[in-house]
Amino acid sequence: MSTLLEMRGISKAFAGVKALEDINFTVRQGEIHAVVGENGAGKSTLVKVLSGVYPHGSYDGSIVYDGRERHFRDINDSEALGIIIIHQELALIPLLSIAENIFIANPPSRFGMIDRDAVYKRSQQLLAKVGLNEAPDTLVTNIGVGKQQLVEIAKALSKEVRLLILDEPTASLNESDSAALLDLLVEFRSQGMSAILISHKLNEVARVADRITVLRDGRTVDTMDCQASTIEEDRIIRKMVDRDLEHRFPKREPTIGEPVFKVENWSVYHPLHAGRQVIKNVDFQVRRGEIVGIAGLMGAGRTEFAMSLFGRSWGRRITGRALLHGREVDLSTVSRAIDAGLAYVTEDRKQLGLLLADDVRKNITLANLGSVSSGHVIDDIKEMRVASDYRNRMRIRCSDVYQASGNLSGGNQQKVVLSKWLFTDPEILILDEPTRGIDIGAKYEIYCIINELADAGKAVIMISSEMPELLGICDRICVMNEGAFVGEFDRSEATQEKIMRVIVRKGERLVDRDLQRSSAEELSGGALR
Template identity: 80%
Template structure:
């Protein structure tokens, strides 16, 4: 096949740090080319060079597109040729409609006036191409993440896309939505649209990719032609991390104690639609030293349950009882929840977990200022010592604690978020999608940290859309659907099939108070 894109000898550095080193990368017309590597390997930097985010002259090397050398000054130049990038953090405006988001920068117009009939007609055609049935005037905020991803693709199609770049497109999706999105990419391949897929989900990469390129430390270390070679995950992982991972998950020696967190009859209503009950009289408990997973499809209510517990940060008309170490506690605000011994690591670390423009030191101490400001004034030496201690304990890879957090890889940013909450010395730590968007090597390090927390006697709750992850690290898995718990399995009994069967059965398990009493007494419902 003909090469649509060639990137030759691309190198890029930041303040003396080499991010890309003589990278060569080729994409053929109508090809799905996967780009994989650890966080910090240079994948996003390479795509920013390609899309014009880093303009010509800001890097070394050559970009050839359609047989001609291109010198992109900005992203508009690359989009003019049909090179469209969809970032992991979607660039949609929540309170605008689908049609307005798609044609925000290039609306159909007649005599200088936006032609709304043409906007809605074109939007319907584009939504049909990506398999969406929503009306053009539906608000983005009313759509799930999976549908928002499809709106982004529809927006790319409106710009006559020829090369579509997707950065972790399935990171926030459940298995059904992920499969639908990957099917759409394969359909585009039949239309001659090429795709570059950046993903840490190797099973998805193996399913759809025609070729896989692996980066490590800014260099191309391996390339696999999936049409002629067998795709082995172990080979990809070895190339990514330069070491064998004999086990994807570290071994656990669980020593489980008495209940540390007990939730009874917890009910939550939607803050914008008060008549809608999102969490429905659920019961839940965690023991000391126990890692409890919460499984479920997107929209099952897992994040809503967690954020409503954490200082009622989400929800309306919240009712129920929460006990920590046998005593009922007040969780009416986030400070009260922190003081009670609860911590919550959000699924969106960039928007809600970190201040990216601030340094590592300030992010780590942000939730524990009283520890570094004994007289209401921050003690710089005490703050430095605390941040440096967590940097060493959590093995955060940064030049020093004064480095801007936004410059770190995703895995190291996640360690900064974990450090921030561990500094509060919580009794129970809730982790919402703790490994989203990070590579297999960084995932293993996060799993080791979870084990260390459990061994220290803390209760750990893990919300994850990756069932193999829950099966690999948890002692017990609770299954949630439609705002209620519909199944529960010990790790030794759990399988993906049993979890999916519980979801599809969609029948809430026993009443919360009775269920908690039975389970904590050693009786399974």
Template identity: 65%
Template structure:
């Protein structure tokens, strides 16, 4: 099979950092080629070189596409020849329609006037190709993330894509939407379209990839041909992290004490629709040194529960009681929740957890500015000292605490969020999808930090959509469905099968089974 793309000896440097070091990548025509590696391994940088985000001349090495040497000055140059990149953060305009987004900047026109009849007709045909039945006039803001991904691919098809690059396309999708997207990639492959798939989800890569290239520290480690024999996850991980990872989760002996945090009969109504009850009489507790998980499908109410407890930052008509160390506390504002020792690490670290265009040191101290201030004036020296201590303690890989957070890998960004909340000196740490979009090596580091916090006597409440993560980390697991807890399992009793059975059955039946 002929190669549609060859990248030879690609080297890209930034001040003080060698981001890519003599990287080679060959993608065959009509194949799905996965590119994997830890955060910071160079995957996204390589794709930016390919797509012209980093223009020819800003790197060394050669790009050969469709048998010809190419020198892309910008994204428009690469798109002209059919190379389309879809980033993890979707580039759609929420308040424009599907049709307007698909043809934005490339509108079909007659005599300088947009031909909406043609735009809508072509949009309907493109949506049919990606399995969507929505009207071309539907606003993007009214679509779920999974369907927005499909619109991005429809947009790529409108540009006659020949090589489609997808950067973590399923990171924010539920299982059904992920399966639909992977099925679409296989269909595009059947029609001769090549794809480069960047993903941390090795099980998804195993389903669709014809080849896998592993990057580590900006260099090519190995390319595996999966057409004749599938590559094992252990082999991929070994090449990604440069070591064996027989144990995905650190070993620990729990030292569980008295109850730190308790919620009784917690009820929350929808933030916009006050007549819709989303959290329906939840009771939970977390003890000192205990890691408690919350399992459930997307939409079950896990994040809404966490945010409503954390200073009522979600919902309305909230009722119920919160206790810290057996005493009822007032958590009606975020400031009050923090004051009572509650911290919340959001699932959306880029949108809600960090100020991306600011330095590490300013992000670390955000939740406890009083501790680095004198007479309401922030001390730069104290702020630098605190951030340096947390950078060292959490092993945040950066050039220094002055580095802007936007330039860190996902795993290191997550460590900055953790540092911010640890500096607030919490008794209870709520972790919402703490390893989303993070590679296996960085995950292990995050798990180690969580275990260390539990050993210090912190209470940990952990929300995760990854069942193995909950089973590997938690001492006890609540199962949530439609705003209620429908089961509770001790670590020794919890299995994926029992948790899924709890989700799909009725609450009364499950609770009896769990405690029987």
């Protein structure tokens, strides 16, 4: 198998701090080469050097591609040779169509004008190639995240890609969508395409990669050949973190008390489609010191349920009762939800959880400014002390509390978001995908923090698309499908198979029930007419 790419002695520094040091890395023709490592290991920096985001001259070392040394001045130079990168944050414009997004940079033209017929036809061909059954004129905002990821790949294929770089492509996807995307990657490999896969999901990496390179502290520590032998996840973890993790999830002996928070007959309608009921008469409770997981496929309504509880941040025509310690509470606004004792850690920390341009100090105190103010004026000394205290307690790795939050690794950003809500001293903590996009070492630290919160008597509600995570950390798992809870398992009896079986069976029943209800309404309407 011939070598398509060779990066020799790559070193890159920022303000005197080495991000990469003497990296040697190769990709063969028609292979999937995975790159893994903790946040801050240098993975993103490496592919930015390769793609020209960091131009030639800003780093040491050389890049040999297709047998010739290359000097990429920008990303256009690398794309011209078929090196295409798909970032974790999707670069799509929501209010443009799928076809417009695919060809936004290089639309087919005729007589100096965009050939819309060619755009539509070519988009159809690309969507068929990636297995996406959507019309090219569908707005991107109207399709789910999994389908948007496929649009990004179709966009890459429109540029005649030879080396596809995917940065955390499945971070926002559920298990079925992730599997479909990985199958597509394997199919591309069979057609001769090469790929660099960056992922924290080690089971996925081990499944599809031909070779795995581990980075740690900006250096290459190992390259494993998956064709020569089976690569165990524990071996990858040891190389990543430079230590053994005896358990992927910290042990805990829960002490669960009385019910703290109850929801009765909770219903929510879609904010744009007035007749579409998204959350359907839900009853739910969580007890003191308990970690309750919410499992479900993408679109099951988990995030919508959580956001509707937290100050009605999502949805319309919200009805039902919420009770704290047996007394009904007002959750009609975010400030009232906070005052009632709720906190919500969003699944999208960069867009909704943090002010990336602001420093760690301001982000930590943002949700409870009254506690660091005197006479409606923020006390800078008090704010700095609070932020420094949480920095130490949560083990946030930053130069100081005045460092911009946008410059932190994903795991440390997540700790800042958690600190912000812990500073409000909540009784009910809702965690929506709390470990999304962070490495195995940082995940373990987050799990320890969650356990400590439960041990301190907090009631924790945890939403996650990673089934092993729910099984490893939660005391009880509630299964959601089509906006309703369709099953519940204690930790001792829960398995992935049981949870998926409930989703499939109950999903079929819900569809049958909706069809029956629709038929009954039609008959009733006909009789009235």
